[in-house]
Amino acid sequence: xxxxxxxxxxxxxxxxxxxxxxxxxxxxxxxxxxxxxxxxxxxxxxxxxxxxxxxxxxxxxxxxxxxxxxxxxxxxxxxxxxxxxxxxxxxxxxxxxxxxxxxxxxxxxxxxxxxxxxxxxxxxxxxxxxxxxxxxxxxxxxxxxxxxxxxxxxxxxxxxxxxxxxxxxxxxxxxxxxxxxxxxxxxxxxxxxxxxxxxxxxxxxxxxxxxxx
Amino acid sequence: xxxxxxxxxxxxxxxxxxxxxxxxxxxxxxxxxxxxxxxxxxxxxxxxxxxxxxxxxxxxxxxxxxxxxxxxxxxxxxxxxxxxxxxxxxxxxxxxxxxxxxxxxxxxxxxxxxxxxxxxxxxxxxxxxxxxxxxxxxxxxxxxxxxxxxxxxxxxxxx
Numbered sequence: 344x345x346x347x348x349x350x351x352x353x354x355x356x357x358x359x360x361x362x363x364x365x366x367x368x369x370x371x372x373x374x375x376x377x378x379x380x381x382x383x384x385x386x387x388x389x390x391x392x393x394x395x396x397x398x399x400x401x402x403x404x405x406x407x408x409x410x411x412x413x414x415x416x417x418x419x420x421x422x423x424x425x426x427x428x429x430x431x432x433x434x435x436x437x438x439x440x441x442x443x444x445x446x447x448x449x450x451x452x453x454x455x456x457x458x459x460x461x462x463x464x465x466x467x468x469x470x471x472x473x474x475x476x477x478x479x480x481x482x483x484x485x486x487x488x489x490x491x492x493x494x495x496x497x498x499x500x501x502x503x504x505x506x507x508x509x510x511x512x513x514x515x516x517x518x519x520x521x522x523x524x525x526x527x528x529x530x531x532x533x534x535x536x537x538x539x540x541x542x543x544x545x546x547x548x549x550x551x552x553x554x555x556x
Numbered sequence: 557x558x559x560x561x562x563x564x565x566x567x568x569x570x571x572x573x574x575x576x577x578x579x580x581x582x583x584x585x586x587x588x589x590x591x592x593x594x595x596x597x598x599x600x601x602x603x604x605x606x607x608x609x610x611x612x613x614x615x616x617x618x619x620x621x622x623x624x625x626x627x628x629x630x631x632x633x634x635x636x637x638x639x640x641x642x643x644x645x646x647x648x649x650x651x652x653x654x655x656x657x658x659x660x661x662x663x664x665x666x667x668x669x670x671x672x673x674x675x676x677x678x679x680x681x682x683x684x685x686x687x688x689x690x691x692x693x694x695x696x697x698x699x700x701x702x703x704x705x706x707x708x709x710x711x712x713x714x715x
Contacts, residue, residue: 385614392610400606401599414603421610426617491593510594532565535587539573542590 373437381428388428392421395438398512399445405507406449406500416452420445435521442522446504453500494544502537509534 373394379387399420404413424431424441431440495503508514508522509530516534520527574580603609679687 385611388614389607389611392607396602396606396610397599400602404600410603414606414609417602417606418610418613422613422617425614429623487593488597491597506594507599510591511597511599513595532569535566535569538587538590538594539569541594542586545590 371433371436374433377428377431377433377437380425388425391437395441396421398438399441401511402442402504402507403445403449405495405503405511406446407452408496412452416448417445420448423448436518439518439521442508443524446522450500490545491541494541497544498537498540501533502540505530505533506537506541 373391376387376391376394380391396417400413400417403416403420404410407413407416420441423444431437495506498506504523505519508519509516514522516530517527519530523530525533570580570583574583
């Protein structure tokens, strides 16, 4: 079996997600708001914040793992976006630009954190709610979702980031590459590695040792 | 090129993790299942007052100065300075008379200072005591006058 089989996991997902996953169809839904905000219209900027607050806060929370810090950094992200709105390149999606700012701020904080800070998985599991209370979400067992979140929380920042952007935020590999400032071709390998680590963490202890032997 | 590299890397990873066909099939199935679960996750909602907090910080942030505004302001300042320099250079007569008047003022002020100093010295040598008494009385009178001016503010007003 060649690697094509492995890659074949993802194309149907991209197709099923429709325009969200279409690499070439770049839409700029917030352009008029951005232009109005540039002219000093604060209401237009508030509309932009409302539109992209959830992915920005979500990414901050997945990277930083504490609600207070995530909210603070997400606020700082929007403030910086407002102050540097002149620098925003209109050919790029606005949400990706803001996500890039958020990511850089989060990475700065993570770098500053002390090395021996313990990772509290339980805290993270409580912090990250399961999202929408939609019918689809309700169908999933709460316990299952929680264990998935817990396992995700034990991954490295890079792994958490790529999984969150691809699966939670439904970004394309091209968009993820823009946010992470890496070559688009490396995203699939990163995703696979992250998924594999997650799979291993999800396995019961005895089973993972069996698999290794 | 990068996609080829990616493919090779994935191929190597897969070969390392699952050497046999059967193992690969099982691994891929597990990944597929994991993807399904991951896709069901969603981002949490930010705190309810999030937008309000952001807009509060935006309102408090220093006013934005666009590059165009900076360049315009700089150009106006530069133009004013250049215009002033050109005007001064063109009206050479005015510049000359201005310098002359300034020099005369300096000379006159110096002469006036010397004259005042001489007068005070002459007064001190001829009538030092009367001068001191007169100055003391003047000072006392001034203080009394000031006190009288200041008093009404402390007076309690009653109806």
